[in-house]
Amino acid sequence: MKKGLLIILSGPSGVGKGTVRQELFKDESLNLAYSISMTTRKPRPTEKEGIDYFFVSEEEFKEKIEKGELLEYAQFVGNYYGTPQFYVDQLLSEGKNVVLEIEVQGALQVMAKCPHALTIFLVPPSLEELERRIRGRRTEEESIVQERLAKARKEIATKDEYKYVVENDDVVAAKEKIAKIIKENL
Ligand SMILES: Nc1nc2c(ncn2[C@@H]2O[C@H](COP(=O)(O)OP(=O)(O)O)[C@@H](O)[C@H]2O)c(=O)[nH]1
């Protein structure tokens, strides 16, 4: 069976990665699978263990690093995030196109290991709109919002490391642009 495509979707916090991803996953013709990450961040009220993330302690996370079980990992605004290698390998060998929704430092690690990965960076229409979205979500307290916005400016400055930069102006339009890119790269 043909191995699936590895797809990295990055972009600043609040740009709409999760929202656009959900739209992409409705399109069965793309044959997508989501790589569920591991994190030390506390779950948000709507998040579910083993669906949005595997929520672990810092001790458990460090154990995974030591055992070499993560494809990549990074620290992001006070928490660790990483991709379990095992599921990615399994899904790719099943022919699935696997989506990693990860931040920039981790994406750079994957680009170095897997040069054929399809890399997409989602940008907001403006920084003001990004701020509106992240605040509108009401998931982070003010000090964390500020840190995430500062991080966002730095992350957007690295967008040219990615093969494709897509603006998330409208969710359906962004989904269509990404679906087209994926199909061109299959
Ligand atoms: N390197 C890396 N980044 C991740 C991983 N999982 C999530 N992230 C990124 O970590 C950042 C923070 O994620 P999160 O706290 O869920 O906030 P949100 O993206 O604003 O909903 C985002 O840029 C995610 O894409 C991972 O496994 N590895």
Ligand SMILES: Nc1ncnc2c1ncn2[C@@H]1O[C@H](COP(=O)(O)OP(=O)(O)O)[C@@H](O)[C@H]1O
């Ligand atoms: N194109 C868009 N236009 C307006 N609001 C959006 C758009 N895409 C996402 N949003 C909203 O912005 C907020 C952040 O989206 P989310 O998917 O959680 O971002 P991320 O996963 O990148 O942190 C959510 O409240 C979401 O409904």
